[in-house]
Amino acid sequence: MSERRRFKQTDILEVRLAEEAIRLRDKADLLPPGAAREELLRKARQAETGSHMNEWLRSPGLQPPK
Numbered sequence: 001m002s003e004r005r006r007f008k009q010t011d012i013l014e015v016r017l018a019e020e021a022i023r024l025r026d027k028a029d030l031l032p033p034g035a036a037r038e039e040l041l042r043k044a045r046q047a048e049t050g051s052h053m054n055e056w057l058r059s060p061g062l063q064p065p066k
Helices: 013-029 035-057
Strands: none
């Protein structure tokens, strides 16, 4: 059995998702209106939503159920 390769992330998840959203939006701006552009914009919105959700989950105001 081969050993699993591990990769140490240097940035936190919120930053990586935000950068991915920016990259996808920039790529979508270069495309003409159509299905491919809408798909990139949808993925960018998903990345932004994931970033905000992770930020919310890690916030100090979030309390565990009692």
